[in-house]
Amino acid sequence: MPGMKIRRPRLPRTRAGQRRAVQVLAALCVLALLPATWLYLTTAGRLRTTADVPRTEVAVVFGAGLWGGEPSPYLAHRLDAAASLYRAGRIKVVLVTGDNSREDYDEPDAMRAYLARHGVPRERVVTDYAGFDTWDSCVRAKKIFGVDRAVLVSQGFHIRRAVALCQAAGVTSYGVGVEDKHDVTWYYGGTREVFAAGKAALDALFHPDPTFLGPKEQGVAKALAGARG
Numbered sequence: 001m002p003g004m005k006i007r008r009p010r011l012p013r014t015r016a017g018q019r020r021a022v023q024v025l026a027a028l029c030v031l032a033l034l035p036a037t038w039l040y041l042t043t044a045g046r047l048r049t050t051a052d053v054p055r056t057e058v059a060v061v062f063g064a065g066l067w068g069g070e071p072s073p074y075l076a077h078r079l080d081a082a083a084s085l086y087r088a089g090r091i092k093v094v095l096v097t098g099d100n101s102r103e104d105y106d107e108p109d110a111m112r113a114y115l116a117r118h119g120v121p122r123e124r125v126v127t128d129y130a131g132f133d134t135w136d137s138c139v140r141a142k143k144i145f146g147v148d149r150a151v152l153v154s155q156g157f158h159i160r161r162a163v164a165l166c167q168a169a170g171v172t173s174y175g176v177g178v179e180d181k182h183d184v185t186w187y188y189g190g191t192r193e194v195f196a197a198g199k200a201a202l203d204a205l206f207h208p209d210p211t212f213l214g215p216k217e218q219g220v221a222k223a224l225a226g227a228r229g
Helices: 015-044 073-087 107-117 135-141 158-166 185-207 219-228
Strands: 060-062 093-097 125-128 149-155 172-178
Touching: 015 158, 015 185, 060 135, 060 158, 073 107, 073 149, 073 172, 093 107, 093 135, 093 185, 093 219, 107 125, 125 135, 125 158, 125 219, 135 158, 149 158, 158 172, 158 185, 185 219
Parallel strands: 060 093, 060 149, 093 125, 149 172
Antiparallel strands: none
């Protein structure tokens, strides 16, 4: 209301009050840092490069948006890394997981088409259309597609969360963090991860069901059978 004065918070005047305020602030800072600390401890030794990641049959690439129906630059870099792993013989099948919640937005098929243009046969790419967030993608990789072990591909600022969540979902994981120029998107992604770490810790603790689970699919098993044959 016009003329209403907004009272500024007053600092405690006594030493005891000031000491309590400092203690509360310190406790809040510790609580805020706990999820990030958990991510670093959980993923210790599990981040590699495309050159030294262990040979694993399946790679999982997480969606990162489309521009005009094509993978965004950040998503394209993830797919380039996965294609490089395939051409080097370090993986046999790629599981692309993303959002297809509406007819005019189809991340997985766009990812599959991109990989096909970059040397990965379409029959070696399996699509998960209900990877609405990282936890959903990890749970579905395990429960729907039967993936027990995988190389995860994402940007550097996201890869620790991806590895930690897939580990919590029962997928033994190694992560390849794709480097990008430090532009506005990169800084936004890094800042977002600070807050996303808290949700990740809760997901790992309580194991909520994904947005959509559905029946088991044999796409990965069939693609692997073809690759071995």
